[in-house]
Amino acid sequence: MALRLPSKVLKHILSFIDSNEDRNSVSLVCKSWFETERKTRKRVFVGNCYAVTPAAVARRFPAMRSLTLKGKPHFADYNLVPDGWGGYACPWIESMAAKSPYLEEIRLKRMVVTDDCLERIAASFKNFKVLVLTSCEGFSTDGIAAIASTCRNLRVLELRECIVEDLGGDWLSYFPETSTSLVSLDFSCLDSEVKISDLERLVSRSPNLKSLKLNPAVTLDGLVSILRRAPQLTELGTGSFAAELKPEAFTKLSKAFSNCKQLQSLSGLWDVLPEYLPALYSVCPGLTSLNLSYATVRMPDLVELLRRCSKLQKLWVMDLIEDKGLEAVASYCKELRELRVFPSEPDLDATNIPVTEQGLVYVSKGCRKLESVLYFCVQFTNAALITIARKRPNLKCFRLCVIEPFAPDYKTNEPLDKGFKAIAEGCKDLRRLSVSGLLSDKAFKYIGKHAKKVRMLSIAFAGDSDLMLHHLLSGCESLKKLEIRDCPFGDTALLENAAKLETMRSLWMSSCFVSFGACKLLSQKMPRLNVEVIDEHPPKTRPESSPVERIYIYRTVAGPRMDTPEFVWTLHKNPEIGVSKLAIK
Amino acid sequence: MSESVVAAEHDYIGLSEFPTMETATTTMSDKTKTRDNNNDGLNFKATELRLGLPGSESPERVDTRFLSLNKTSCPVSGAKRVFSDAINESNKWVFSPGSTTATGDAGSGSGPGSSVVKDGKSTTFSKPAVPVKEKKNSATAPASKAQVVGWPPIRSFRKNSMASSQSQKPGNNSETEDAEAKSGPEQQPCLYVKVSMEGAPYLRKIDLKTYKSYLELSSALEKMFSCFTIGQFGSHGGCGRDGLNESRLTDLLRGSEYVVTYEDKDSDWMLVGDVPWEMFICSCKKLKIMKSSEAIGLAPRVMEKCRSRN
Numbered sequence: 001m002a003l004r005l006p007s008k009v010l011k012h013i014l015s016f017i018d019s020n021e022d023r024n025s026v027s028l029v030c031k032s033w034f035e036t037e038r039k040t041r042k043r044v045f046v047g048n049c050y051a052v053t054p055a056a057v058a059r060r061f062p063a064m065r066s067l068t069l070k071g072k073p074h075f076a077d078y079n080l081v082p083d084g085w086g087g088y089a090c091p092w093i094e095s096m097a098a099k100s101p102y103l104e105e106i107r108l109k110r111m112v113v114t115d116d117c118l119e120r121i122a123a124s125f126k127n128f129k130v131l132v133l134t135s136c137e138g139f140s141t142d143g144i145a146a147i148a149s150t151c152r153n154l155r156v157l158e159l160r161e162c163i164v165e166d167l168g169g170d171w172l173s174y175f176p177e178t179s180t181s182l183v184s185l186d187f188s189c190l191d192s193e194v195k196i197s198d199l200e201r202l203v204s205r206s207p208n209l210k211s212l213k214l215n216p217a218v219t220l221d222g223l224v225s226i227l228r229r230a231p232q233l234t235e236l237g238t239g240s241f242a243a244e245l246k247p248e249a250f251t252k253l254s255k256a257f258s259n260c261k262q263l264q265s266l267s268g269l270w271d272v273l274p275e276y277l278p279a280l281y282s283v284c285p286g287l288t289s290l291n292l293s294y295a296t297v298r299m300p301d302l303v304e305l306l307r308r309c310s311k312l313q314k315l316w317v318m319d320l321i322e323d324k325g326l327e328a329v330a331s332y333c334k335e336l337r338e339l340r341v342f343p344s345e346p347d348l349d350a351t352n353i354p355v356t357e358q359g360l361v362y363v364s365k366g367c368r369k370l371e372s373v374l375y376f377c378v379q380f381t382n383a384a385l386i387t388i389a390r391k392r393p394n395l396k397c398f399r400l401c402v403i404e405p406f407a408p409d410y411k412t413n414e415p416l417d418k419g420f421k422a423i424a425e426g427c428k429d430l431r432r433l434s435v436s437g438l439l440s441d442k443a444f445k446y447i448g449k450h451a452k453k454v455r456m457l458s459i460a461f462a463g464d465s466d467l468m469l470h471h472l473l474s475g476c477e478s479l480k481k482l483e484i485r486d487c488p489f490g491d492t493a494l495l496e497n498a499a500k501l502e503t504m505r506s507l508w509m510s511s512c513f514v515s516f517g518a519c520k521l522l523s524q525k526m527p528r529l530n531v532e533v534i535d536e537h538p539p540k541t542r543p544e545s546s547p548v549e550r551i552y553i554y555r556t557v558a559g560p561r562m563d564t565p566e567f568v569w570t571l572h573k574n575p576e577i578g579v580s581k582l583a584i585k
Numbered sequence: 586m587s588e589s590v591v592a593a594e595h596d597y598i599g600l601s602e603f604p605t606m607e608t609a610t611t612t613m614s615d616k617t618k619t620r621d622n623n624n625d626g627l628n629f630k631a632t633e634l635r636l637g638l639p640g641s642e643s644p645e646r647v648d649t650r651f652l653s654l655n656k657t658s659c660p661v662s663g664a665k666r667v668f669s670d671a672i673n674e675s676n677k678w679v680f681s682p683g684s685t686t687a688t689g690d691a692g693s694g695s696g697p698g699s700s701v702v703k704d705g706k707s708t709t710f711s712k713p714a715v716p717v718k719e720k721k722n723s724a725t726a727p728a729s730k731a732q733v734v735g736w737p738p739i740r741s742f743r744k745n746s747m748a749s750s751q752s753q754k755p756g757n758n759s760e761t762e763d764a765e766a767k768s769g770p771e772q773q774p775c776l777y778v779k780v781s782m783e784g785a786p787y788l789r790k791i792d793l794k795t796y797k798s799y800l801e802l803s804s805a806l807e808k809m810f811s812c813f814t815i816g817q818f819g820s821h822g823g824c825g826r827d828g829l830n831e832s833r834l835t836d837l838l839r840g841s842e843y844v845v846t847y848e849d850k851d852s853d854w855m856l857v858g859d860v861p862w863e864m865f866i867c868s869c870k871k872l873k874i875m876k877s878s879e880a881i882g883l884a885p886r887v888m889e890k891c892r893s894r895n
Contacts, residue, residue, distance in 0.1 A: 075735065077741075078736070083809065294746055342739070344747070403737045
């Protein structure tokens with residue numbers, strides 16, 4: 001005789017649960033909890049757009065107001081996924097337009113979005129408020145204009161690092177003439193000029209605007225004029241600073257910035273000349289986020305700026321900051337939580353990268369709250385990794401990119417096994433890890449043994465044998481996304497740990513030693529996985545033992561997808577059919 | 586445009602020309618005539634069917650033998666050696682098969698078997714015994730840097746932004762260039778331009794620096810946009826699989842249907858192919874593939890070209 005909570009009560013309780021992970025757990029308790037949960041979920045997150053059909057999502061969550069979708073595998077960011085692979089937003093938009101007309105927010109990452117798609121969004125969702133496109137492609141500024149003109153309640157329009165066909169700056173003039181409800185606008189990835197007068201007018205009639213990220217085409221003069229009209233901004237992405245330094249320009253800029261008393265986040269700063277940096281000094285004490293990763297400014301100027309940023313929590317910077325600059329960060333920016341250091345010369349042969357492992361050690365020692373690191377440098381040592389792990393056991397995200405593949409500990413010539421062992425063992429809350437440098441199977445044995453909370457793991461040019469993959473798949477309990485390139489892994493580990501793959505979102509392997517035969521076997525063994533082979537040549541003409549260039553394996557309840565291009569082969573579950581293209585025609 | 590893809594001779598990796606290890610040294614010299622910047626067989630590479638950005642190389646698979654072999658002796662240089670070979674040679678899988686190799690036959694677990702049967706021809710893949718080169722002291726080190734697809738892992742958006750900002754700053758950090766300093770474009774790590782095509786649902790970006798000639802560029806474009814042209818006849822929203830193949834596209838492109846144009850530094854639209862290649866990559870800002878009928882106003886040469894093709 002079980003006590004049952006009345007659904008109204010359950011509904012009320014659930015209204016306090018925001019986290020989708022928690023809601024997923026709730027929905028597994030029993031049927032009635034599943035029903036109540038699904039009818040109350042407002043924010044839906046789909047980590048792999050091919051894991052489930054749009055119709056199924058719309059059916060399950062009738063109260064959906066916000067949809068977040070991710071398309072291409074992460075390695076698409078680094079050109080490892082050929083164009084045309086997939087990740088089309090249209091089927092989702094079509095489905096939602098028909099079944100979830102009350103949708104208000106759409107966030108897409110690494111998907112192909114067309115102008116038609118954008119027009120459909122504008123036409124179908126009456127109360128549309130938020131559009132965030134990250135690393136998307138396939139649309140032009142015409143599509144943006146459609147959104148701007150039709151979505152009367154638009155609050156957020158952000159294009160983050162998208163590839164957009166830029167047909168000119170007219171789109172800006174399509175926002176409604178009366179006041180807009182814009183809170184956030186990000187067009188930093190667009191190339192062409194927008195008319196400053198259009199921008200000024202837009203800003204003037206957007207009283208709620210808090211976040212504005214301009215594109216490099218906006219000049220300093222334009223920036224000054226905008227800041228005068230929007231002193232309430234909390235987030236600003238500047239345009240280009242590449243203008244001749246004139247004293248009046250500097251004064252105007254300085255004054256404009258000093259009026260922005262609520263500014264917390266600053267980015268853009270393309271081509272910033274060091275002489276302009278002092279204009280920013282007035283906002284530094286209030287900054288919590290600073291993105292200098294496009295600013296080719298040298299260390300002394302960077303330090304002069306950073307020593308004023310005592311509240312800084314997030315810093316993105318180029319390696320021009322040097323170890324010395326990072327030492328300064330360690331002493332001035334005590335609130336730092338996230339650090340990313342990008343290479344100023346992203347070349348394989350570059351050996352004069354001015355940061356070394358020492359820079360990261362400084363920051364690890366000085367910044368107690370540091371929890372997220374992305375660090376590019378030429379080489380590293382085990383000792384440094386051990387120190388970092390000891391000092392910062394609270395690390396949640398550790399991505400180290402030793403640019404030189406197979407680079408060992410340059411002081412001892414050993415692999416970096418011990419160092420990454422320390423990281424895996426010491427940082428118990430580690431959720432994301434990227435390894436690099438010379439690594440043997442031992443390193444992965446340690447990672448498998450200790451990194452129990454790691455959800456995403458990226459590996460390149462590492463390991464000795466299949467054992468490495470086996471350690472990872474059998475050890476890392478929380479593993480959700482694994483991406484591997486150029487490692488000598490073969491079939492055994494993959495087949496032995498096939499069941500693990502159903503507990504993960506996806507596995508990417510490129511330039512490894514996985515054979516076509518193993519892929520076939522895997523797809524037969526695991527019907528709820530899509531085993532996609534990305535290869536230019538038809539697998540049918542190849543023998544079983546031939547290695548496959550790239551595989552992308554993901555769990556799905558939607559079956560094999562129907563939109564694969566010529567070079568993607570979803571291996572069919574039926575061994576007789578073998579390889580299925582599921583051609584539409 | 587001449588046929589840029591060698592059909593059937595290339596197996597899926599493109600190795601059929603390459604010899605087994607034993608005969609490597611003799612045949613390597615045959616390959617030297619195609620040398621360009623010390624990258625063996627670059628012209629072959631350009632015509633190979635490959636995924637990834639056209640013209641870019643993926644590193645060789647690292648054979649487990651090499652890793653374990655080199656580790657016991659000299660891990661650093663050994664590993665470097667393998668990787669530098671990866672960059673300096675054209676794509677080759679490193680396989681185990683029973684072939685005895687110059688570096689000995691280590692018994693450690695090796696990759697899958699390697700014979701491939703295609704068109705009745707059986708090829709054994711193996712790595713030719715190329716003289717080992719350290720990365721830096723190669724006498725014919727190219728002025729442009731070695732490229733491995735997607736490494737270091739930096740988003741192309743960032744690479745592009747840095748490339749364009751570097752071009753604006755003279756005397757920036759290019760001290761790493763070799764003595765034979767080349768002109769502007771060579772100093773940039775990459776030169777991405779947008780390529781759009783009329784009627785295509787979306788545009789692409791390509792790195793002009795990965796091509797050495799108009800021929801390479803045009804074959805890459807053909808390949809890239811073949812699915813759009815095909816798509817025009819079939820379903821939209823993805824690459825069509827109607828059975829139309831590349832030869833159909835080349836017919837379309839060679840026929841007067843499409844021309845490739847570019848926007849130069851002065852924002853003028855010009856026909857691709859008029860100026861020398863070096864000059865072209867210096868001044869090209871964007872590319873657009875348009876129908877010949879639209880491009881007529883562009884230059885009198887368009888009509889000439891149409892006539893000469895027919």
